[in-house]
Amino acid sequence: MTTRDLVLAALFAAIIVALGLLPPIMLGFIPVPITAQSMGVMLAGVILGARRGTVAVLLVLLLAAIGLPVLSGGRGGLAVFAAPTTGYLIGWVFAAFTTGLIAQRFVKPSQTSLIQTLGFFAAAVAGGVVVLYAFGITYLAFITGIGMSKAFLGSMAFIPGDLVKAVVAALAGRAVMAGYPLLPARA
Amino acid sequence: MNSLYVEGDSFFHRLPPRPKLVLLLLASLALFLTRSPLLLGLAAGAAALLYGSLGIGWRQSWIRLRPILLTIMIVALATLILNSVEDGVTVLLRLTTLMMVAAAVTATVPIGAFIDEVTHAAWPLERLGLVRAADIGLSVGLVIRFVPEVVSRYQQLRQAHQARGLKVRATTMIVPLIIQTLKSADEVAAAIDARGIRGQRQARNLEDSR
Numbered sequence: 001m002t003t004r005d006l007v008l009a010a011l012f013a014a015i016i017v018a019l020g021l022l023p024p025i026m027l028g029f030i031p032v033p034i035t036a037q038s039m040g041v042m043l044a045g046v047i048l049g050a051r052r053g054t055v056a057v058l059l060v061l062l063l064a065a066i067g068l069p070v071l072s073g074g075r076g077g078l079a080v081f082a083a084p085t086t087g088y089l090i091g092w093v094f095a096a097f098t099t100g101l102i103a104q105r106f107v108k109p110s111q112t113s114l115i116q117t118l119g120f121f122a123a124a125v126a127g128g129v130v131v132l133y134a135f136g137i138t139y140l141a142f143i144t145g146i147g148m149s150k151a152f153l154g155s156m157a158f159i160p161g162d163l164v165k166a167v168v169a170a171l172a173g174r175a176v177m178a179g180y181p182l183l184p185a186r187a
Numbered sequence: 188m189n190s191l192y193v194e195g196d197s198f199f200h201r202l203p204p205r206p207k208l209v210l211l212l213l214a215s216l217a218l219f220l221t222r223s224p225l226l227l228g229l230a231a232g233a234a235a236l237l238y239g240s241l242g243i244g245w246r247q248s249w250i251r252l253r254p255i256l257l258t259i260m261i262v263a264l265a266t267l268i269l270n271s272v273e274d275g276v277t278v279l280l281r282l283t284t285l286m287m288v289a290a291a292v293t294a295t296v297p298i299g300a301f302i303d304e305v306t307h308a309a310w311p312l313e314r315l316g317l318v319r320a321a322d323i324g325l326s327v328g329l330v331i332r333f334v335p336e337v338v339s340r341y342q343q344l345r346q347a348h349q350a351r352g353l354k355v356r357a358t359t360m361i362v363p364l365i366i367q368t369l370k371s372a373d374e375v376a377a378a379i380d381a382r383g384i385r386g387q388r389q390a391r392n393l394e395d396s397r
Binding site for chain 2: 021
């Protein structure tokens with residue numbers, strides 16, 4: 001990894017941490033408050049691509065593990081990895097990787113902005129919803145023994161919020177690509 | 188950014204980081220080997236004693252553990268309703284025990300010592316050529332350094348929105364925030380290489396790859 005890639009990943013990790021400092025917002029039609037932090041994971045993949053995006057997310061988790069309150073709501077420390085929702089944190093890494101992989105494969109600077117946005121949206125949903133929930137739900141089912149279907153139903157309430165985040169991440173990813181393109185990764 | 192480390196002179200504070208991390212790992216495995224409420228109850232009691240011995244105080248402990256405790260409570264309650272009382276109690280005891288041991292490790296290992304442990308643990312990965320162990324400490328330092336910067340950029344952007352009578356929207360805030368932040372990457376990278384912080388060998392590799 002070049003120094004520039006390392007710095008980009010570190011800067012993005014700082015952005016993800018900063019997004020966690022924003023107060024959670026309530027959207028009228030969803031019963032749960034949504035935080036901007038998990039959108040940072042989608043953004044990392046969409047903007048930095050698989051490798052650097054994954055490193056950025058790993059850095060955030062590392063900071064949390066060594067005892068810095070970097071997760072939304074000021075959470076941090078090894079105790080956050082002892083919660084029933086730890087699967088989602090582990091899933092972040094794979095979510096950023098999947099989002100990044102799809103984004104860098106299928107979104108090209110030559111495409112129209114609509115195609116690019118749709119490509120980023122698909123990437124954000126595949127990583128930040130499908131892969132993320134696969135990890136989160138499996139872990140929740142394993143740790144509580146309530147079974148996959150009940151764990152799945154319990155997590156449904158958060159999916160609309162994450163779809164909204166995927167839309168914002170796709171729009172932002174497209175705009176950043178137009179303003180300061182980092183994909184495809186420069187050597 | 189304040190770390191969750193708490194100064195103190197308890198037995199657990201004086202224990203070096205590695206045995207503490209090994210203890211946490213063993214606890215996380217052992218807790219899932221048993222379903223006996225008695226054993227899990229004893230473990231929870233021991234973990235509570237351990238956490239209590241650190242001298243953090245009730246109020247501070249509550250503030251620290253509240254968010255995680257709340258999630259555990261909700262999930263344990265859901266398990267209790269969906270499955271059985273026994274399952275709910277098992278989840279509650281396992282996770283609170285693990286939470287307290289983990290929080291005890293976090294409260295007694297300073298960030299610097301933690302980074303040393305992580306760097307040490309990354310050595311085998313460096314042998315495989317996957318990461319450079321020294322990069323880990325550097326990146327952690329960079330993130331800690333840049334978080335306040337990103338936050339102040341966010342506030343500037345919000346003021347700029349307000350000065351123009353615009354509503355603060357996610358899409359109009361995030362894009363300039365990200366572009367402004369990432370644009371400093373080249374300068375920061377050049378500064379790191381100019382100081383040879385990642386070593387001369389790396390700098391030459393960089394030249395070769397361009």
